[in-house]
Amino acid sequence: MPRLLLVVLAFGLGLGLLYLIFVRELPRTEEQTRATAQQTVDMTGVVIRQMRGNDTEWIVLSDHAVLNETQKQAELRPVRFQVLRSGGTDPQPLNIQGDAESAFLDQAANRVVLRGSSRIVKDGNLELKSDELAYTHASGVIQATGHVQITQDGSLIEADAAEYTIGTEKLKMTAPRLYQ
Numbered sequence: 001m002p003r004l005l006l007v008v009l010a011f012g013l014g015l016g017l018l019y020l021i022f023v024r025e026l027p028r029t030e031e032q033t034r035a036t037a038q039q040t041v042d043m044t045g046v047v048i049r050q051m052r053g054n055d056t057e058w059i060v061l062s063d064h065a066v067l068n069e070t071q072k073q074a075e076l077r078p079v080r081f082q083v084l085r086s087g088g089t090d091p092q093p094l095n096i097q098g099d100a101e102s103a104f105l106d107q108a109a110n111r112v113v114l115r116g117s118s119r120i121v122k123d124g125n126l127e128l129k130s131d132e133l134a135y136t137h138a139s140g141v142i143q144a145t146g147h148v149q150i151t152q153d154g155s156l157i158e159a160d161a162a163e164y165t166i167g168t169e170k171l172k173m174t175a176p177r178l179y180q
Contacts, residue, residue, distance in 0.1 A: 040069070061079070073104070073106050075102060078100065079099065081099070097121050098114065099118075100117060100119065140165055148173070155180050157176050
């Protein structure tokens with residue numbers, strides 16, 4: 001009986017040691033103690049569906065994405081997205097679509113940056129194009145830079161830069177030029 005107890009105890013300690021070494025990956029040297037692990041995932045054919053609160057749904061499609069789980073950031077190439085309102089206390093229709101050559105998502109900063117032929121279309125009526133579009137969720141602001149074009153009801157406005165606040169629907173432009 002004492003032998004069986006020793007074997008079980010040794011087996012348990014061995015499993016515990018294996019867990020600590022291989023699963024928890026405890027550092028084995030002082031240099032490894034200072035190193036920070038980076039977890040990167042490379043994906044193709046990505047579809048992301050995310051609910052924002054109880055009523056807004058984001059759908060993001062990309063051919064290729066690289067996700068850095070440690071920094072909570074991702075790079076998607078090319079990217080297409082759609083925002084839909086699906087309920088909540090104020091169920092007004094919301095239809096925002098867009099695309100770009102690439103998108104950088106920073107979850108920690110709640111920020112998305114669209115780069116290269118970036119385009120957002122709201123309700124099929126208002127279209128915003130630029131070289132780069134940056135959206136910060138906390139402020140609800142979209143900043144457009146480089147060859148900014150806004151088309152609505154057959155009118156075209158070009159500018160060097162623009163800032164659009166989603167909640168108030170206010171638009172500020174730098175050096176605007178109107179074409180009708």
